Amino acid sequence: MNKLQKKQAGLRRRHTRVRGKISGTPTRPRLCVSRSNANISAQIVDDVAHKTICAASTLGADFKATGAKAATIEGARALGDIIGKKAQENGVKEVVFDRGGHLYHGRVKALAEGARESGLKF
Numbered sequence: 777m778n779k780l781q782k783k784q785a786g787l788r789r790r791h792t793r794v795r796g797k798i799s800g801t802p803t804r805p806r807l808c809v810s811r812s813n814a815n816i817s818a819q820i821v822d823d824v825a826h827k828t829i830c831a832a833s834t835l836g837a838d839f840k841a842t843g844a845k846a847a848t849i850e851g852a853r854a855l856g857d858i859i860g861k862k863a864q865e866n867g868v869k870e871v872v873f874d875r876g877g878h879l880y881h882g883r884v885k886a887l888a889e890g891a892r893e894s895g896l897k898f
Contacts, residue, residue, distance in 0.1 A: 791877030798872050799823045807859070807871040807898065809887055811878055815846050818859045818887060820868055830862040852883035856890020863896055870897045 777785070800806030800823040810817045817833035832838060834846035838858050844851040863871065871891075878884050892898070 832859040849886040852886040853890035856887040860891040860894025
């Protein structure tokens with residue numbers, strides 16, 4: 777197993793462990809974060825109904841209108857603000873945060889802080 781495969785296996789293992797502990801409900805859906813080297817995306821999911829309530833990505837038109845760069849902490853904070861506003865429009869006030877196996881650090885933390893600043897509680 778090469779180095780990349782080990783990293784991917786570890787991420788998959790951590791994500792599975794996190795998902796075993798948290799789940800989104802209709803009253804408190806899950807804010808799921810996916811991160812790559814170049815982009816970041818977030819979606820709010822109701823796991824009971826298997827529905828995505830809203831989603832945002834650094835590849836979307838909403839984010840590109842902000843003018844922030846995708847692979848930066850400022851970009852992640854702007855994306856958190858966007859997903860928080862979309863959640864408010866859809867009637868979501870509280871969520872469970874799913875960091876997707878990534879450390880709560882850097883861009884993942886900035887996205888969470890941006891979502892909190894826009895009114896989401898978690």
